[in-house]
Amino acid sequence: MDHVNHTGTQSFILAGFTTSGTLRPLAFLGTLCVYLLTLAGNLFIIVLVRADSGLSTPMYFFISVLSFLELWYVSTTVPTLLHTLLHGHLPISSAVCFVQLYVFHSLGMTECYLLGVMALDRYLAICRPLHYHALMSRQVRLRLAGATWVAGFSAALVPPSLIATLPFCLTEVAHYFCDLAPLMRLVCVDTSWHHQVHGAVIGVATGCNFVLILGLYGGILRAVLKLPSAASRAKAFSTCSSHVTVVALFYASAFTVYVGFPGSRPEGADKHVALVYALLTPFLNPIIYALRNKEVKEAIKRISVRIRTILREP
Template identity: 85%
Template sequence: MDHGNHTWTQTFILDGFNTSGSLRPVAFLGTLCIYLLTLAGNLFIIILVQEDSGLSTPMYFFISVLSFLELWYVSTTVPTLLNTLLHGPSPIPSAACFIQLYAFHSLGMTECYLLGVMALDRYLAICRPLHYHTLMSRQIQIWLAGATWVAGFSAALVPASLTATLPYCLKEVAHYFCDLAPLMRLSCVDTGWHAQVHGAVIGLATGCNFVLILGLYGGILTAVMKLPSATSRAKAFSTCSSHMTVVALFYASAFTVYVGSPGGRPEGTDKLIALVYTLLTPFLNPIIYSLRNKEVKEAGKRVTDKFRTVLREP
């Protein structure tokens, strides 16, 4: 068998979810609504941070970068999910499949790094308040944000290129998008060492960032507990609560899929868990940051009033 011809001549089939005929339109419309609301919510956050001077702080700059990332992240997988919900198992050209794999993991690892940078921002704001604006100047903010994208897109090159160069003998991907484990199961060769390399690269990116976030929040907790009044402690915690919620959601679901033992879970569970970080987390992020944040609510009111005034003018 000529393994060299397999990778680029093949069209994969995305299985998607085994939804029955009557449930399919409901699942499709529900997913489409969540997707459109996700795009609208994240765009709203970006516009708000750009338009309102009250949100011109490092924390909101990073929140707007996260929202920008989420627009792309959700758009790498949801269109193929919608396609499989509408048409059932759907073909995807191998080139498109590997591009999706690379984009998904690049953006996922960029988000890991960005969540680490956001934790660092909160740490400096609470633990080094006198030096905060010097340590988080506009130039440093842009540099840190750019570094997260470079790091994420560089790290994802390893698993994506290794998977793309495998010879494939099977076509059916047991997922609604091209992910590492479902693709490797279709290879003609043993992928044991590939899985170890993927685990090391993804584990290093996510694990190191997670340890960094825990360490920074340990420092934040220590500093906050030393604050004299209960009001100042509550205020300090409130600036971190949204970020902590997002971190918990993102890491809990990602670790379950990529660190847990796939053999110990019923078939199809990974697809359901993947929905949490591919669809639910990007959808919830703008809600978490706006509903739990007085400054965002006030900025939203100011920007809405501004647009209303502009529209009323002849």
């Protein structure tokens, strides 16, 4: 890594992945295919929810919001990944680097809050079925969705604001995008206090929402177990299965990366784990919701029939 005068750090270098000449084109094409499929899958969910009246429920409204978020989330980092796979190291200005850090963390925290709201939606649907549509009116769900974005983009102001004030003695980031831990390793002063602040901010966003989700699903479990028939219990559980799967993917990767002191992990390990939460999870989310929900499958059939009918008309 290059040593520089910490008072004049104008740019960083994203190291990316060290792939050989033969593997690099394959890695690029594979990543590009996953990226395009991720965009197509999430766009498909958004269009399907808007086009089919059978999906005009609060649950699918929040699913479409999640898909919209994933479009931006994956597009924040994958273009730089593609560039590093194709050309190797990528110079990036410090301003662009900190903006990428902020946007990435903002979208991540927004998704965290959104998953909590989606758990609340499932709780009200199962535990308060008679009042569900009144409690989750269009106005309420719009406000809840808006609140997740405001909360996410507000909470994420802290880490990039703090790190932007620190002196950097190294410029090569052992990652394919600007993330918190690899940037902190480049700082040439003691950052113990900063780590505590970052951990508190990210811990409150993820930890409190995780506890909220666990509490809501505890209430859901108690309510479902009181249902009279096995069929009704299975139906209730099926409406939650996709959300539980997405929550498990999100928090497993988030806790792996952001819980604990960053220095405890080998340098360069972050970028491998990042492939899971920054690329694989957004790719899997539309598949999980499309394949595990009977309503989505039925909506696809209805849309297909409508398209065939239109094409047959003279």
